[in-house]
Amino acid sequence: MVAGAEGGLRVEPAKAPPVTVFFSFESAVSGQTLQHLRGELDRLFAPVPLNFDWLRLEEAPEAGVVGEAVVVRFRGNCSVTSLPPMPDERGPFASASVTDGVVQPFAEVNCDRVRAAVHYGLWGTERNQLARHLGIALGRVVAHEVYHMYFRTKAHGTAGVTRHALSPQDLVGEKAELHPEDRAGKAGGK
Numbered sequence: 001m002v003a004g005a006e007g008g009l010r011v012e013p014a015k016a017p018p019v020t021v022f023f024s025f026e027s028a029v030s031g032q033t034l035q036h037l038r039g040e041l042d043r044l045f046a047p048v049p050l051n052f053d054w055l056r057l058e059e060a061p062e063a064g065v066v067g068e069a070v071v072v073r074f075r076g077n078c079s080v081t082s083l084p085p086m087p088d089e090r091g092p093f094a095s096a097s098v099t100d101g102v103v104q105p106f107a108e109v110n111c112d113r114v115r116a117a118v119h120y121g122l123w124g125t126e127r128n129q130l131a132r133h134l135g136i137a138l139g140r141v142v143a144h145e146v147y148h149m150y151f152r153t154k155a156h157g158t159a160g161v162t163r164h165a166l167s168p169q170d171l172v173g174e175k176a177e178l179h180p181e182d183r184a185g186k187a188g189g190k
């Protein structure tokens with residue numbers, strides 16, 4: 001781990017500044033869910049390496065931010081206190097905007113579909129940890145979109161969270177990773 005040394009220092013070429021994630025939620029979201037969402041995104045991108053600053057969209061500074069920024073809007077109900085959505089809720093968990101064939105840094109996450117998948121993927125007592133599982137699941141879905149947006153690619157990986165379609169099991173399973181090939185992107189090296 002390397003401590004951040006931003007301040008007024010001149011840029012060290014070795015390390016990219018954090019990617020700023022401007023986010024907004026249409027519904028209430030628990031602090032626990034948010035904490036696990038961020039933790040899972042950090043964990044998945046740690047090998048790239050890439051880290052993230054989260055800022056509420058309405059608090060976006062007019063002067064902009066240093067480095068890359070993406071916008072993630074969470075639509076629908078991201079709260080764990082409400083009843084599970086209909087199990088036949090189908091369609092993508094999230095998508096990033098594409099204009100003239102180019103991926104734009106704007107993504108939307110469908111909380112109702114992610115929530116339905118989490119309910120479907122979990123058994124019995126694990127449902128006690130719904131806020132945690134929902135956070136991790138959202139983190140994986142966001143990681144998929146950040147991969148598209150940060151690397152400006154519409155391509156998909158052959159394994160891990162950058163696969164074309166994620167299953168409920170992918171969202172609640174013990175372990176998820178960025179596929180090793182997908183890390184190559186901007187990191188260079190082998």
Ligand SMILES: [Zn+2]
Nearest residue numbers: 144148156164
């Ligand atoms: Zn995709």
